[in-house]
Amino acid sequence: MENIQVVFDDVHGTVEITGHGFSGPVCEKTLAAICDKLGITVEEKKTAEFYQTTKSAVKNLAQNKG
Amino acid sequence: MSCYHLVKTVFKDQECLVNALKEVKVGCEAVEVEVHSTPQQLFDYQGRPTRYTNANGDKANIIVRRQHVRGAANDVGFSLNADGTYSAVLSEYDQRTACTPSWVLALTNKYNRLVVAKAMKAAGFVGATKKVNGSKTAVNYLKVGGR
Numbered sequence: 001m002e003n004i005q006v007v008f009d010d011v012h013g014t015v016e017i018t019g020h021g022f023s024g025p026v027c028e029k030t031l032a033a034i035c036d037k038l039g040i041t042v043e044e045k046k047t048a049e050f051y052q053t054t055k056s057a058v059k060n061l062a063q064n065k066g
Numbered sequence: 067m068s069c070y071h072l073v074k075t076v077f078k079d080q081e082c083l084v085n086a087l088k089e090v091k092v093g094c095e096a097v098e099v100e101v102h103s104t105p106q107q108l109f110d111y112q113g114r115p116t117r118y119t120n121a122n123g124d125k126a127n128i129i130v131r132r133q134h135v136r137g138a139a140n141d142v143g144f145s146l147n148a149d150g151t152y153s154a155v156l157s158e159y160d161q162r163t164a165c166t167p168s169w170v171l172a173l174t175n176k177y178n179r180l181v182v183a184k185a186m187k188a189a190g191f192v193g194a195t196k197k198v199n200g201s202k203t204a205v206n207y208l209k210v211g212g213r
Contacts, residue, residue, distance in 0.1 A: 002209040004191060006182050011201040013174040015182065033185060 070108065070118040070140070071161070073154040079181050083144060083152060084128060086176040092135045092142055092164050100129040108141040108155060116140070119155065126155050136164045 007016040077083045084099045091097050100106070105125035107115045111132060116124045126143025135142055142165060143155035156165050182205075186193070191207035198204075 003194075004186070004207045006186075006205045006207065008175065008178060008182075008203045008205070009201060010171075010175050010203070013171050013178070015178045017182075033189060 069158045070116055070124045070155050071158065072119050072145075073156055075144075075152055075154055077144070077152045077177055078150050079177075079184070080128065082177055082180040082184060085180055086173055087128070087130060090169065090173045090176050092130050092139075092169070094134045094136065097130060097134045100131065102127050102129070105145055108143050110140045110157070111159075124155055128152065135160065139164050 003020050005018045005020070007018075008014075009016070080101065084101060087099050088097050105127050106129060108124040108126055108129065109132065110116050118124055124143070126141075126145045128144040130142040132139050132141050139160045140157040142157075142160060144152040145155055147153055154165075154170075183193075186207050190210050192210055193205050194208045195206045196203065
């Protein structure tokens, strides 16, 4: 069964997304759409059923302070 | 001193950002959030238009007016960038009072949840289980109609 696990880390403001049970391209497309909304880039693992992304939005805010 | 700073963010979804601002609040109970397709002028604590980040005036597309910000604060804004992300337009003063790093973190966490929920729904997933472990919350989404 297709499922996606999302882990919210409230201390660091990060989101970790892992997809299971997909065929590769479907998972990629679904996760890419979600990651695009989150402003993060899909960091693809080299197995068809496992994709993971992490990004610290808070860190990004601090680093880009103008 | 009400000097504004531009703070680049990863926020891209206008609806989720507006709702996150309403839910996290900036000091007052009921927060009114303005949304403008054309950036509008921001005003300081004395009601004066400011020009700290732009000679033509500090402007933003999403604005929480100072009446809704705790104390004698300035307007809080988010301006839309060419790449689709928003830059927060925050005054120096507000970054020490209403819009502190902990507020930014709370806003980010709320935004993340709203965006994930929206994206999951659009992709045909529903939240099935939720497990809290300290500061981490794991939500498992299942495909509706999936095998």
